[in-house]
Amino acid sequence: MFGFYRLAAAVPVIRVADVEFNLSQMLECYREACVKQAAAVVFPELSVTGYSCGDLFFQERLLERAESAAAGFAKATAGQGTVAIFGFPLKFGEGIYNVAAVAQNGMIRGLVPKSLLPNYREFYEKRHFRSGAKVAGELVRIDRRPVPFGSDLWFDGGRGFRFAVELCEDLWGVRPPSSGLALAGARAIFNLSAGTELASKAAYRRDLVKQQSARCLAAYVLASAGVHESTSDVVFGGHALIADNGRLAAENRRFDRGNSVIYADVDFGRLGAARCSESSFNDNEPLDRVYRRVELEEAAGSPDLEFAYNPPRPFVPEGAADRRERCLEIFDIQCAGLAKRIEHTHAKTMVIGISGGLDSTLALLVAAECCKLLGRPASDIAAFTMPGFGTTGRTYNNAVKLCKLLGVTLREVDIRPACLRHFEDIGHDPAVLDTAYENVQARERTQILMDVANKSGGMVVGTGDLSEIALGWSTYNGDHMSMYAVNCSIPKTLIRFLIETTAERAEPELAAVLRDVIDTPVSPELLPAAEDGTINQKTEDLIGPYELHDFFLYHFIKYGAEPEKIRFLAEAAFEGSYPAELIDRTLATFLRRFFQQQFKRNCIPDGPKVGTISLSPRGDWRMPADASFAAWR
Structure with a gap:
């Protein structure tokens, strides 16, 4: 079987x-x-x-x-x-x-x-x-x-x-x-x-x-x-x-x-x-x-997976002690990588866009620890919160609190006026909430970070994670780009635990903010918020649960498992959690996006490899951007 x-x-x-x-x-x-x-x-x-x-x-x-x-x-x-x-x-x-x-x-x-x-x-x-x-x-x-x-x-x-x-x-x-x-x-x-x-x-x-x-x-x-x-x-x-x-x-x-x-x-x-x-x-x-x-005569395969190791979160150690040890080690690897790059480039600042979401929170924590390693003040980190058309009070407030508690230099730039001007320049109706509407905001934010880094002799620290890289869930030359990407080989399902491990060691006020970030729905916040001010654009509602995508990624990349086997393993691992129809639909999304978005991976920035799976085109994953996925449908 x-x-x-x-x-x-x-x-x-x-x-x-x-x-x-x-x-x-x-x-x-x-x-x-x-x-x-x-x-x-x-x-x-x-x-x-x-x-x-x-x-x-x-x-x-x-x-x-x-x-x-x-x-x-x-x-x-x-x-x-x-x-x-x-x-x-x-x-x-x-x-x-x-x-x-x-x-x-x-x-x-x-x-x-x-x-x-x-x-x-x-x-x-x-x-x-x-x-x-x-x-x-x-x-x-x-x-x-x-x-x-x-x-x-x-x-x-x-x-x-x-x-x-x-x-x-x-x-x-x-x-x-x-x-x-x-x-x-x-x-x-x-x-x-x-x-x-x-x-x-x-x-x-x-x-x-x-x-x-x-x-x-x-x-x-x-x-x-x-x-x-x-x-x-x-x-x-x-x-x-x-x-x-x-x-x-x-x-x-x-x-x-x-x-x-x-x-x-x-x-x-x-x-x-x-x-x-x-x-x-x-x-x-x-x-x-x-x-x-x-x-010998042909042996019979297992009748089921009663005695198989098939965890729903293959990137995350199951035991609390092992998980904590793994997270601390990963955090050390991230910090060591960033510290080396800062030393080598003599960067005066680390420039980070802070959204109040999981990825940017982890990147900011890494940058703060990097400052300690290098004996530099946290104020050398230039953290930018850049409210856009979909920014909610919850994420904005968490971003601001986080920056203040960590002692970094916080600046706020409202990107909405610049985006509206850009809509006018390219002849786009801002009432049309399409891909251009969303990506204008992502690219405006990246432009600000890059230009500030140039102005301050700094380096833009990227926040994108492995799950997003696999799916191409980023704006090309927007959040897709940075000068060093500290989360690039960490899947979304593991990032929550990395932040929780920091929360366990943090002062109560900081720990509370970190845990609220963990509980916040994943969203790019590029579409207007709901009438009650809450997040309207939820990533997992659009592409499927990240738990499933990370499961698919693990078995597809690490062992070259065919789609039928991945589907079978997922149905066993997530029995009672996700219906077969959702698993099937999400797998189809994963495979389609993984093949179609390779062109984004072919030019991603450097970043530290922390586990056995990475999608860096310079090391672990080399794939033509025009490969057909017909055989994997």
Whole structure:
């Protein structure tokens, strides 16, 4: 379903060396994963026998029963699409290998041996097992069927569902096998583990899983042996983790005494897109070995997004603490960028147009902090409020209060007389409230700011944000232009939180003004106000909610998602908030405007990049202004 696959990690109850009991518990977990329509479920290392059998691994009876149980588990997968990945000890040649079996629809499809064998402190695996690092191109007979055997295997379930397997210590090595397997094409790595629990070890294990998933641009699914392993000298915690390209997608509660299964719906299409455009993934050294592709039956996609990460505000961290930390960091980046530009140009003033809206408020806050960084007085900021035909008392008063509380130099220029004169010059009837009526005001304001900057040896600080740049929601050579644009890579949905973070640290009077700015409807205020003096021209009534536009922008730019997938994700993320018809209409507006307004982006001013998405024509986004959007309609 649009590239999503449900991945699972199971930690069953086991009895050390009791193969029949272990098989029954594993099958119970497997059946649950099948009911949940998981594409694949991974079990802990040596789950058929238990990891802590010690010298019992040398017993022929245990080895024979383990192999028989492995074949039995594989047969139990008949008629099911869910892949089972589980561990058992395999005798091959004159040695014993710690292997992972990949089973689907009644058969073992491949056997992957563990490459790195820990032999330090509490671990002594080399006593029992041989390393499979150099095993490649082999076949093993299981239940009279030849099965590919080697550390050179990866598995292909069709439509981008490609995965590989490594075992426990493999992940902890200097060069984990998963790195090469990811380069070979695996988009998910399943790890069968038996890590002991020590104080703080779980946090390190979690970081390893997250980091390796990020480094490989892959999903990483780990299931570790549980508390029913032998406790002679160590305790096992049954840690299960699923990471998705650096993000922790699911984690169980350790030390659980019953069977447990965790799930995550992972977008394999997104992983593939990220490998194409988000990193130097494809510039790595050529693979130092040949990998074998094992073709599986086509895996079923996720039935829904029950276990997916699909936030309605992808630019905004969900947790309050994370959000605050992110906002403070972004604010620092903005201030550092502006400070460098002011130093380099020796600008005497920072000239800003203040409307009482979100964007200009954030830009003014950045400029005020920049003055502190440079040891300059706030009065070096020349803030202009320029009332026009649509300016309301609410925005005007907030602009004035804000400037006074921050101690900047405030000037007011009523643009209406100049605009009326300009209407006369170009032969425009001011009663006709068309695009010319609106844009005359925007360009008059920009002209004032630019000329004042020239007069005072200053620099115009731009206020436009990423959402407006994406939609072309600005007047060409009006608010579209400045000398340095501090908000250019910040979406509208995030700006509110940036201002709120400042409000949390501000004096009560300033905080009150900032919060009223946050609550004010977004508007260019270029059309006359309503009869009661309130804002009549509300942007989101015209083009759709910015929440939706930012959601579309994120998935379209970052992962190249097609419109049908974006629509599907939006309907899931905004269920109960916006009707499908509004989502569909707003998406059509986004796509049309994004393509048609590229010409504005091709000449935007410099500004700091603060996140992974930017539309600067000098860096992140290069697109011909005349590209057709027919294929995206």
